[in-house]
Amino acid sequence: MNLLQANYSDEFLVYLEKEFDNVFIAPIVLEELEKNKYVNIIEDESREILDEILDSRVSRYVDKLDVKDANGFTLRKNLGKYKPNGESHSVSHSLNFSRFGGDDISDFLLNTHILTDDHPAKEDFNYFSSLNLLGKFLDSIDIVTFFWLKGYISRNQVLKYCDSIKQLYFKDVSLLIQELKILNSSFSGRFNSSERLFLVNLIDKLNSINEGISDFLIEIRKHNNFKKIKSRKIDTLMENIIGFSVGPKINYINSRMKDLEKVWLLEE
Template sequence: MGNVCCLLDACTVINLIHIDDDDFLLKKIKRLDLHINETVFDEIRSNVYDRLSNNDSKYNNEEKVILFKKEIDRKVSFFRGKKSDNAELLKDLGSSYFNDIKEITGYTKKTNGELCSTAYALYLSRFNEKKIFFYTDDFPAKEFFSDFFEFQQIGQIKDTVDFLIFLYWIDEDFNTVQLDRILSDLYSQYAVEVTILKGRLNAFYREKVNGVFVKSQKDIASMIRDLVSQLENLDFRKLMCYWIYFESNKSRCKEVFDIIKQFHSVFEIETDTTSDTLLKKIQRTRSLIKKKKIYKWGDLILN
């Protein structure tokens, strides 16, 4: 796959770190032409440890947490070796390069990993003459930058499920049983986070939202109820709107945002009315595996 370059976003790397218990995936990834933008790597370091403090029973023992942290440190070190240097990139392309891409694409959010990865992908596609596959589970970013990837002939934006299928497809020692197990682990990561977030918001509402709270912060109480309702129904449409709302109102209710910010990956899997959520895509992919609808080249030839 010498003509393909893989670029990973923070959410994808964090998921890979947490579902790869025995370095099975890392050993496969070593074969790839893989890159991580420096801004993305900074986001990985800032967020990869959050799951150790989200009340998952898996991390309820201090000794276990220490061991998990050491494992995470080791895996982060591996991905550090794939990190690009923004200073070198800007030295070649000019200090305004990221801002130029921001202006060209009409991106209005602050400069972040998704924007910098898009800019870096354009650079890689032009100077390395390769097709770039940018893997992210951030649905809003995927929706926003997909046209830019298409019209500039950069490549495609995919998600973690697609990345796992790609690893399976290029490695003869990666079988469907292993792929199904890893997809199950990925599903569990998100499902557990949704459940824990919902539980913590319910606990906050039960313990802190009284008559006085509602009288002074009625809108916040209402937004908490609405968010919990969507999580109950696994309805991820426009979920990032809640993140934006609570972030912009954190001075009024810091405790709620302190809860929410530990579960950023949950908000990244928002979808629109026409698309599968990542959870549904995982379920659909596992169903296709069982129906033997996901093939390798050798399988197609033999059949």
């Protein structure tokens, strides 16, 4: 999803198709994309673009082969790690393709790569995938760096992509601030002075905070004034932010941006 939402274009999908013999997604991954596709979107125009990309291009990648045996094997042999989600199913589909995707079993051993930005899932399945000689676990920054090395995009575009996905990870915070501002401007008459001050201070704090936001929101939700201003949408957004540990993700992206200078690009 990050590859799509970073610039709301199918540009990176075009490059994927050019460079890889096969691009597949598990059916459950498309279901998850459809379910969560508007989570980080504010503008209606972006929704239309994303719908078009999912319908016209991404839906063609769905691997419709029966992977029941591969799913069962992954569940039994990676005990405690398998979950009924996109990452687990992607590993099973990759395992199945590595064995049956070519004319010979050697065709795709070590060449069936898995793309995910879910780093905990990578930790859960990395050893299992290595044992089964699937290929590499790649994240979207790896893929975009690959496109740079292949000459499709510039180094600055890699950095721009990294900045874009950082903004996506902070999008729930932006949505929360937007919702609180609407509450402050449209419904302030129903709050007393203490509650209005609490609301204004909360907006200011969210606009400036960079670290420890989950702990901050946990404490905010205990405040008596929060009980007076909260709504179902505000509560849901806060739960999403608290449950989504953004700090390590931002640190990882920052380190990849900094270390881009260590990538050897052969100049023409």
